Amino acid sequence: MHDVKALIFDVFGTVVDWRSSVVGELRVLGEKHGAPTDTDWHKFAQAWRSGYMTNTRNIAAGRASGPLNVDAMHRQILDELLSSAEWASVGRLFDEDARQHLNLAWHRLDGWPDTVEGLRALKKQLIIATLSNGNVRLLVDMAKHADLPWDVIFSTELFDTFKPNPKAYLEAMRHLSLAPENCAMVAAHIFDLRAAASLGMKTVYVRRPDEDADAVKTGVGVKSKKDGGEVDCVIDSFTELATILQTQRPTD
């Protein structure tokens, strides 16, 4: 990690706790519109998120087409969910205004407890950038909402693709004028880090609650290379990463 000059962050789940934020907004909106108090909003949020994961990965792989703007994609999935047999009773309660408001919940996600302090400390040492499938405006609103001090916001929307398509990572590095070995991808999802590593980037895996179904499915945690694993570094918080990098660069 000595030669890393930029950290490139995945955002949903890595930087922000989308689950708590979206469930919180669903609960408030449900109450306002008279949904049963025992509605399983966690399940709804997970279904919304899973639809997004499936769509973005299919489009990234060229297996499907669809909106490259995540606001549009989120709305499409939301409407489909609210028309499904399982959620139609909620769908009848959420009118156009409610849906528009709810769709922008993804612009109002909160950071994990370590996020702001960690990013501020990291920003003093190197360039901190996003590389998210979220659209630019979503990432801008989120940064203002959650006080995220990005040096630069890259959205795959700028590059007409989605992660984990290699083009997303290559374009971010080109615009940073940096070689892969000078960039580290930071993510809570192993699929994202595998794509980055295949292009020669360094990889930092951050453990986040209930993220990374891919790694969880295998039944073992993600490990760093020194522990026989596949990533360069495993961390539990961005503040921990700041300390690690600080220690590695005593002369800076």
Added chain:
Amino acid sequence: MHDVKALIFDVFGTVVDWRSSVVGELRVLGEKHGAPTDTDWHKFAQAWRSGYMTNTRNIAAGRASGPLNVDAMHRQILDELLSSAEWASVGRLFDEDARQHLNLAWHRLDGWPDTVEGLRALKKQLIIATLSNGNVRLLVDMAKHADLPWDVIFSTELFDTFKPNPKAYLEAMRHLSLAPENCAMVAAHIFDLRAAASLGMKTVYVRRPDEDADAVKTGVGVKSKKDGGEVDCVIDSFTELATILQTQRPTD
């Protein structure tokens, strides 16, 4: 200006005082390499800048091709200048290391005295974005150097063109998910504001010392519409703009 949700800033000359910064670096480098103390570094800096203005505008208009990365363009122009009859004596003094260092002077430009305070105040009220012909890495380094608190950095490099090509403005607005009437272009150059206005954007002209040869050539200053001119607002500083916008939005 009531409905403006994002301010989109030109950078060189508008946000940063390129002239003082580049001349300062030339002077220091010249001294180090033994250039005559009476070398006219202002003239050199102006020639470098003029080469950039000519090239970017010719490429934007489709009259010429050339690098869409300004670091590469700056270096090309620098090498041409240092080979010219007028500057060859300096050219012999500046080796490869000196040229590489000098070329990055454009990453180390300082803001005008009102820049940081003004941008911070404006950021509290709305989205503040760049839209510069400078490449992304240049703008990132400059933001870190000069403490510019951008919400988002747009470089025309992301859009494969240069201002004043309409595509540059249209792409920035698309990624902000905003209509032209909700965006104001802020620039110290009337050509930039004319291009923005032709697309329906609001326009803010900031007077900056020794900028805007186009307007100066006509012999009259740029005026706001209420004074019979062509732009929505004329200001002398970003702090003034923050006060104007604050006054217009008493209920926010």
